[in-house]
Amino acid sequence: MSDNGTLLSVENLSTHFFTQQGVVRAVQDVSFSVKSGRTFALVGESGCGKSVTALSLMRLVPYPPGKIVSGKITFEGRNLLGLSERRMRAIRGNRIAMIFQEPMTSLNPVFTVGNQIVEAIRLHQHKSRSRAWDLAEQMLHEVRIPDPAHRISEYPHQMSGGMRQRVMIAMAVSCKPALLICDEPTTALDVTIQAQILDLLAELQKQNQMSILLITHDLGIVAERADDVAVMYASKIAELADCRSLFLQPLHPYTQGLLKSVPQLGFTGKRLNTISGIVPEPLHFPSGCKFHPRCPIGCNDKRCQTIEPELRRVKDGRAVACWYAPGYERSDDIKV
Amino acid sequence: MKAPKGVSLWRDGMRRLFHRRLAVVCLGIIVIYFLLVAFIYVVELFNWRIGPTLWAEPTGPSYQPPGSENIFGTDIFGLSVLRKTLYGAKISITVALFASIISIAIGVPLGAIAGYFRGIVDDVIVWLYSTLSSIPYILLILAFAVVLRDKTIAGQKLTGITSVYLAIGLTGWVGICRLIRGEVIKHKEHEYVLAAKSYGCTNKRIIFRHLLPNVFHIVIIVFSLRFVSFIHAEIILSFLGLGEADRPSWGAMINDARIELARGVWWQMVAATVAVFFISLALNIFGDALRDSLDPKLKVQ
Numbered sequence: 001m002s003d004n005g006t007l008l009s010v011e012n013l014s015t016h017f018f019t020q021q022g023v024v025r026a027v028q029d030v031s032f033s034v035k036s037g038r039t040f041a042l043v044g045e046s047g048c049g050k051s052v053t054a055l056s057l058m059r060l061v062p063y064p065p066g067k068i069v070s071g072k073i074t075f076e077g078r079n080l081l082g083l084s085e086r087r088m089r090a091i092r093g094n095r096i097a098m099i100f101q102e103p104m105t106s107l108n109p110v111f112t113v114g115n116q117i118v119e120a121i122r123l124h125q126h127k128s129r130s131r132a133w134d135l136a137e138q139m140l141h142e143v144r145i146p147d148p149a150h151r152i153s154e155y156p157h158q159m160s161g162g163m164r165q166r167v168m169i170a171m172a173v174s175c176k177p178a179l180l181i182c183d184e185p186t187t188a189l190d191v192t193i194q195a196q197i198l199d200l201l202a203e204l205q206k207q208n209q210m211s212i213l214l215i216t217h218d219l220g221i222v223a224e225r226a227d228d229v230a231v232m233y234a235s236k237i238a239e240l241a242d243c244r245s246l247f248l249q250p251l252h253p254y255t256q257g258l259l260k261s262v263p264q265l266g267f268t269g270k271r272l273n274t275i276s277g278i279v280p281e282p283l284h285f286p287s288g289c290k291f292h293p294r295c296p297i298g299c300n301d302k303r304c305q306t307i308e309p310e311l312r313r314v315k316d317g318r319a320v321a322c323w324y325a326p327g328y329e330r331s332d333d334i335k336v
Numbered sequence: 337m338k339a340p341k342g343v344s345l346w347r348d349g350m351r352r353l354f355h356r357r358l359a360v361v362c363l364g365i366i367v368i369y370f371l372l373v374a375f376i377y378v379v380e381l382f383n384w385r386i387g388p389t390l391w392a393e394p395t396g397p398s399y400q401p402p403g404s405e406n407i408f409g410t411d412i413f414g415l416s417v418l419r420k421t422l423y424g425a426k427i428s429i430t431v432a433l434f435a436s437i438i439s440i441a442i443g444v445p446l447g448a449i450a451g452y453f454r455g456i457v458d459d460v461i462v463w464l465y466s467t468l469s470s471i472p473y474i475l476l477i478l479a480f481a482v483v484l485r486d487k488t489i490a491g492q493k494l495t496g497i498t499s500v501y502l503a504i505g506l507t508g509w510v511g512i513c514r515l516i517r518g519e520v521i522k523h524k525e526h527e528y529v530l531a532a533k534s535y536g537c538t539n540k541r542i543i544f545r546h547l548l549p550n551v552f553h554i555v556i557i558v559f560s561l562r563f564v565s566f567i568h569a570e571i572i573l574s575f576l577g578l579g580e581a582d583r584p585s586w587g588a589m590i591n592d593a594r595i596e597l598a599r600g601v602w603w604q605m606v607a608a609t610v611a612v613f614f615i616s617l618a619l620n621i622f623g624d625a626l627r628d629s630l631d632p633k634l635k636v637q
Contacts, residue, residue: 058533058534060530060533060534064455089536089537089538091536091538092533092534092535092536093534093535093536094536097534098535100530100531100532100534101527102526102527105526105527105528106527106528106530107528107531108528108532108546108549108550109528109550109551110549110550110626117533119537120535120536123535123536123537124536168531171531171535172535195574
């Protein structure tokens with residue numbers, strides 16, 4: 001609950017897609033919590049269920065074929081999955097806002113950016129059109145768009161990718177949300193713009209005291225910006241830890257593999273480490289631990305091949321789902 | 337340094353449109369027809385007795401050939417063919433205009449809803465328009481026109497012209513519905529729709545505020561191209577005797593000409609077909625030019 005500073009807690013969330021080829025379990029039994037004012041990062045490869053988790057939080061999973069089949073999402077003391085669509089709309093954009101990966105397509109091409117920010121503002125706040133317009137201009141100023149008075153009446157196609165992402169951020173934070181979900185906010189941008197956008201997000205976070213759920217596959221960004229991290233693999237959380245201890249001492253073999261395969265400055269001569277094998281297809285997950293076919297420890301282990309380890313709390317608030325993680329077997333605390 | 341002023345897609349399209357000389361000429365022709373119709377309406381409103389509204393008064397002997405007295409000659413009752421032709425524009429364009437408005441009012445929302453929600457809603461709407469379009473068009477219009485003719489709806493007796501545009505409008509929405517549905521299916525996958533949902537828009541708002549403006553150029557283009565076929569439909573109905581009975585229309589004039597032609601009276605036929613020819617050609621060329629200039633993918637000139 002919202003005491004001890006937890007803003008959002010997700011318990012055993014499962015989201016499935018019912019396709020003609022079968023049920024795709026895109027998110028399975030995912031549990032984590034985001035503390036207020038902090039940044040929580042969700043890391044994983046493409047297709048591991050990060051984005052679907054984010055869409056599930058907003059209840060925006062396309063239905064059909066997607067459906068949240070079980071779980072509980074508690075946000076500011078309310079279970080989001082039990083709310084009516086109408087109540088949920090009042091939360092979207094107002095208390096939880098989202099920015100997307102692709103700034104080139106996430107603004108409507110036929111409206112000026114001012115129009116779109118004003119729309120987002122007026123959906124949730126009782127403001128006259130001109131007051132909302134003033135606020136929109138101020139938001140553009142806050143996200144560092146030069147000459148906002150002029151830029152506000154421009155169309156998205158007149159702006160660069162970085163500027164559009166700033167507009168998206170202005171839209172998202174215009175109602176001062178408590179939680180901002182950033183779904184790969186910088187993937188489509190240049191590295192220099194990336195840093196600027198991340199700085200901007202950090203600054204807005206401090207200013208508005210909002211929490212950020214950062215979805216990314218870039219471990220560099222995680223190391224630099226996140227407070228807590230969940231590593232996802234094949235629809236499940238493999239490891240959950242605070243950022244520092246995750247990087248210092250990864251417990252799950254997958255996390256270890258990921259960290260080894262990050263190229264380092266001054267690292268020459270040798271081939272880069274990789275995790276062998278490929279991500280399993282969501283329709284045909286392997287039995288037992290889903291990582292075992294690629295795992296240096298578990299590939300020949302009977303238990304890893306047959307019994308799937310659940311996420312267990314091990315020590316210092318860390319949790320991991322691996323039979324061989326230190327302290328895992330002794331832990332009776334299944335629930336995270 | 338000042339950045340160039342932003343231009344909306346519309347203004348940009350219009351600018352490109354006006355760079356085409358032929359399109360401008362065609363627009364001029366269309367405007368002349370519409371002004372003529374507006375003029376006739378105004379004249380009838382004030383009961384002025386001038387020009388085409390005097391079509392019912394004989395101006396010479398029966399079947400007078402074109403000459404200095406009557407430029408297009410006269411018909412069997414000695415009525416001026418020129419006046420009848422001009423007056424015919426009123427019937428045709430009024431019918432086409434109302435039929436277009438009706439078919440857009442039905443086709444656009446249905447198409448948008450079908451494309452946006454998909455599922456069972458889509459199935460029902462697709463079934464509806466597939467069924468309608470499986471019946472031969474002219475037969476369907478004829479059936480509607482016969483059924484609607486002289487019916488009383490909400491205390492109002494349907495006059496000839498009303499039943500004609502109702503019949504055409506109620507059957508003519510299929511094409512536009514199908515196009516809008518396809519475009520909406522394409523556009524709803526764009527991330528701006530998800531973004532709009534993520535800041536709390538209702539489905540209604542997304543369809544009508546976000547998606548329709550993005551596909552509306554199609555409505556305009558289809559409108560200008562369908563307009564011609566609605567004019568043709570009116571002419572066919574009048575030709576078959578299901579249109580406006582008491583006032584001159586192009587279809588009725590062509591129908592008259594069936595008998596006249598055997599006697600060598602060609603001018604009524606020619607006058608009506610020339611009138612149809614120019615408006616059809618102008619609308620077609622203009623519609624094409626409109627499509628070329630409003631489609632952002634064809635920006636090369």
